[in-house]
Amino acid sequence: MGRSPCCEESSSVKKGPWTPEEDEKLIEYISKQGHGSWRTLPKRAGLNRCGKSCRLRWTNYLRPDIKRGKFTEEEERLIINLHSVLGNKWSKIAAHLPGRTDNEIKNYWNTSIRKKLLKMGIDPETHKPRTDFNHLMNLSQLLGMSNLSSAMNTTWGNNNPFGMPADITQLAKIQLLQSLLQIMNSNSFVNMGNPNLLVGNPNLNPLFLNGLNPLQPKEPVVLSGSEEYANHVNGMYSQAQSECSQHEVSKSCADVEGGSNPQDPDYNKINSTSSLENQAEEPLPALVVSSPRMGTFNQMNNGCNMAQTFTKSPSNTIFDDWEKFLEDETTGSYWKEILESTSASPILW
DNA sequence: AACTTGATCAACCGCCAGATA
DNA sequence: ATATCTGGCGGTTGATCAAGT
Structure with missing residues (x-):
C-alpha cells in the first residue's frame, strides 16, 4: 500500500506560510468546536488548507499554551539529558518541557545543541566522545x-x-x-x-x-x-x-x-x-x-x-x-x- | 551598498502504527 | 484477515534575517 493522501487529491490546497487571517479562522474554529477530525477541519473552518497543515499550525504555533522565546539553560540541560535517554524522540522530549513543541526542540537541537556538542568532540547521537x-x-x-x-x-x-x-x-x-x-x-x-x-x-x-x-x-x-x-x-x-x-x-x-x-x-x-x-x-x-x-x-x-x-x-x-x-x-x-x-x-x- | 554566508525556524514530506471498515 | 484511513512523528527544505566581507 502506498502512502495515503492526507488531502483530497483534486483540491489545490494552499501551502506555505500562514496568513494572520488563516490563523484567526483556525483559532476561532478550534476554540469553539475543537479540532475534531483534522481531515475535515479545513472545510468546516473555511480554510483552503490540508488538514495536516492545520494540525501542524495549531500544535506548533497557535496553541494557547505555547511558550515562546529563547531556551533557558535549564531547558537546554533537560533536553540534552532527555536526549541521552530517549534519542530523537522529540515528542517525548517535548512532553517534559511544558509549552515547547517537538518541532521547536528538534530545531533547537539541530541548529544549536548538536553543533556545540560536535564542536566539543561529543557525538550528539551517542553522547559519547567522538572517535571518528x-x-x-x-x-x-x-x-x-x-x-x-x-x-x-x-x-x-x-x-x-x-x-x-x-x-x-x-x-x-x-x-x-x-x-x-x-x-x-x-x-x-x-x-x-x-x-x-x-x-x-x-x-x-x-x-x-x-x-x-x-x-x-x-x-x-x-x-x-x-x-x-x-x-x-x-x-x-x-x-x-x-x-x-x-x-x-x-x-x-x-x-x-x-x-x-x-x-x-x-x-x-x-x-x-x-x-x-x-x-x-x-x-x-x-x-x-x-x-x-x-x-x-x-x-x-x-x-x-x-x-x-x-x-x-x-x-x-x-x-x-x-x-x-x-x-x-x-x-x-x-x-x-x-x-x-x-x-x-x-x-x- | 551589494553580496555572501551562516543561523534560525516554520512548514512540508513521507513513513509508520493504530484504528476502523 | 485485509485494505484503507487517520493522526503522529522525525527528517528535511526553503524563506528570512543578521552578520560579515
Missing part, C-alpha cells in the same frame, strides 16, 4: 597549520602572514589530546571508572577543572568558545548524572504521556537501568584532557595499528603532530614533567 578520524584529522590539520605558523613566526616575526592566534593553537592541541585520549578510552586502554585516574595523581587531575591551562601552568585559563562550552556541558552531564541518580530522569520519563507505562517501549530503558545510570557505572569521561603517557601511547599504536589506518594528512599524521606537540619547547617541559612523574607512579591505565 575526520574529527581528528581536522584537528591534526589545524595543529599542522599551527606548527607551520610557529615556524613562520620564528622566521618572519610579527609579519608572519600565516599567524594564528595562540589560543586557537592551544585549543587545537587540547582537542587533539582529548580526542586521542577518548580513542584510548573507547578501546579500553583507560579505566575511566577508576577514580584514581583523575583524583589520585595530581598530575592527572582534570586539567581544566582546576581552572589552570595545562599548557601554561599557573596561568588562569581564559575560557572562550568551545572551552567555555566544555565546562558548561561538563556541568550539564555531571548534573544530569547526579539528577539521574536522584531518579529525576526516570521519574520524569515515566511521566511521559500520562505516567509510567510499562507498555511504553522506552519503559524498560527509562525505568530499569537508564542509559544515564549505565553511564554512572561506566561514567562519561569528563570533557577534559588527562595527561598522556608514551607507554600507553605506544601500546595504542601497536595494539590497534591505528597509525596504519590513518590516511596521511598533507604534512603528517596526528601522531607526528603529537610528537611535535610534545617536542614543542613552549609546552614540552610541562608535559615531560608530567610524563616523568606519571611513569614513576603506578600505572592506572
Whole structure:
C-alpha cells in the first residue's frame, strides 16, 4: 500500500506560510468546536488548507499554551539529558518541557545543541566522545597549520602572514589530546571508572577543572568558545548524572504521556537501568584532557595499528603532530614533567 | 551598498502504527 | 484477515534575517 493522501487529491490546497487571517479562522474554529477530525477541519473552518497543515499550525504555533522565546539553560540541560535517554524522540522530549513543541526542540537541537556538542568532540547521537578520524584529522590539520605558523613566526616575526592566534593553537592541541585520549578510552586502554585516574595523581587531575591551562601552568585559563562550552556541558552531564541518580530522569520519563507505562517501549530503558545510570557505572569521561603517557601511547599504536589506518594528512599524521606537540619547547617541559612523574607512579591505565 | 554566508525556524514530506471498515 | 484511513512523528527544505566581507 502506498502512502495515503492526507488531502483530497483534486483540491489545490494552499501551502506555505500562514496568513494572520488563516490563523484567526483556525483559532476561532478550534476554540469553539475543537479540532475534531483534522481531515475535515479545513472545510468546516473555511480554510483552503490540508488538514495536516492545520494540525501542524495549531500544535506548533497557535496553541494557547505555547511558550515562546529563547531556551533557558535549564531547558537546554533537560533536553540534552532527555536526549541521552530517549534519542530523537522529540515528542517525548517535548512532553517534559511544558509549552515547547517537538518541532521547536528538534530545531533547537539541530541548529544549536548538536553543533556545540560536535564542536566539543561529543557525538550528539551517542553522547559519547567522538572517535571518528575526520574529527581528528581536522584537528591534526589545524595543529599542522599551527606548527607551520610557529615556524613562520620564528622566521618572519610579527609579519608572519600565516599567524594564528595562540589560543586557537592551544585549543587545537587540547582537542587533539582529548580526542586521542577518548580513542584510548573507547578501546579500553583507560579505566575511566577508576577514580584514581583523575583524583589520585595530581598530575592527572582534570586539567581544566582546576581552572589552570595545562599548557601554561599557573596561568588562569581564559575560557572562550568551545572551552567555555566544555565546562558548561561538563556541568550539564555531571548534573544530569547526579539528577539521574536522584531518579529525576526516570521519574520524569515515566511521566511521559500520562505516567509510567510499562507498555511504553522506552519503559524498560527509562525505568530499569537508564542509559544515564549505565553511564554512572561506566561514567562519561569528563570533557577534559588527562595527561598522556608514551607507554600507553605506544601500546595504542601497536595494539590497534591505528597509525596504519590513518590516511596521511598533507604534512603528517596526528601522531607526528603529537610528537611535535610534545617536542614543542613552549609546552614540552610541562608535559615531560608530567610524563616523568606519571611513569614513576603506578600505572592506572 | 551589494553580496555572501551562516543561523534560525516554520512548514512540508513521507513513513509508520493504530484504528476502523 | 485485509485494505484503507487517520493522526503522529522525525527528517528535511526553503524563506528570512543578521552578520560579515
